[in-house]
Amino acid sequence: MNWFTKTFSSTIGRKIVMSVTGLFLCSFLVVHLLGNLTLFRNDGGEAFNLYSHFMASNGVIRAMEIVLVLGFLFHIYDAIVLSRRNKGARPVNYAENHPEQNTTSWASRNMGLLGTVILVFLIVHLWNFFVPARFGSLDPVLIENVEYDNLYTSVVEAFKNPIYVLIYVLGMIALAYHLIHGFQSAFQSLGLTHKKYTPFIQIFGFAFSVLICLGFAIIPLYFFFTQQ
Numbered sequence: 001m002n003w004f005t006k007t008f009s010s011t012i013g014r015k016i017v018m019s020v021t022g023l024f025l026c027s028f029l030v031v032h033l034l035g036n037l038t039l040f041r042n043d044g045g046e047a048f049n050l051y052s053h054f055m056a057s058n059g060v061i062r063a064m065e066i067v068l069v070l071g072f073l074f075h076i077y078d079a080i081v082l083s084r085r086n087k088g089a090r091p092v093n094y095a096e097n098h099p100e101q102n103t104t105s106w107a108s109r110n111m112g113l114l115g116t117v118i119l120v121f122l123i124v125h126l127w128n129f130f131v132p133a134r135f136g137s138l139d140p141v142l143i144e145n146v147e148y149d150n151l152y153t154s155v156v157e158a159f160k161n162p163i164y165v166l167i168y169v170l171g172m173i174a175l176a177y178h179l180i181h182g183f184q185s186a187f188q189s190l191g192l193t194h195k196k197y198t199p200f201i202q203i204f205g206f207a208f209s210v211l212i213c214l215g216f217a218i219i220p221l222y223f224f225f226t227q228q
Ligand code: HEM
Pocket: 032, 036, 052, 053, 055, 056, 065, 122, 125, 129, 130, 133, 134, 151, 155, 168, 175, 216, 217, 219, 220
């Protein structure tokens, strides 16, 4: 095994990969939410359809999509390996176990469960929008005499369905808890801890997680209650 494979398959190497991919996925969430907020413009979906078209046709964005998929895959794979290793390190449970006193929060003890709920959300989500946008045929819409896919209508239609609204809202609650723990944990794994800065990172991570997830969750709720 060469040094590279050795480093990135060690526990600390895997934690570093999880932290870097996790922070990269956070930056994706910011860009994705900013684009999705164009749904609230009162323009019949014009800005949103133009934004989606740009995302689907721009070469740089398409290349970043490959990085994004790799980011998700490495993040999930290393999470599974690390949690197996943790279980293997203590195959027999403590005679007396009070998990609520052992670790800092409910989220930190349930990252696997939260991650699984997010993965289910993501599969439903990609099936809703990404698959029809890239591989299906959406209704066309004319914007300044040019034909674009009408992804805006797909969003409006999807969020008339209360089951989708529920899946999205539950997905965002899970994502918020996952990020609240994951954000500060990433800095810890990267060794970026400091008496002075760590409280700021924790407060920033909390505000970031809540605001991003609220921003996403408002979208299905808004369309459900305004477009029936
Ligand atoms: C209500 C909230 C959301 C809406 C309305 C929404 C909408 C969309 C749409 C329309 C697409 C297809 C874009 C295209 O292919 O042109 C898309 C793609 C995608 N979404 Fe979302 N999204 C939401 C939340 C999220 C969240 C929370 C995540 C991650 C946890 C996420 C991850 C993705 C990914 C990975 C893709 C495929 C990559 C891409 O096209 O950039 N989305 N979303």
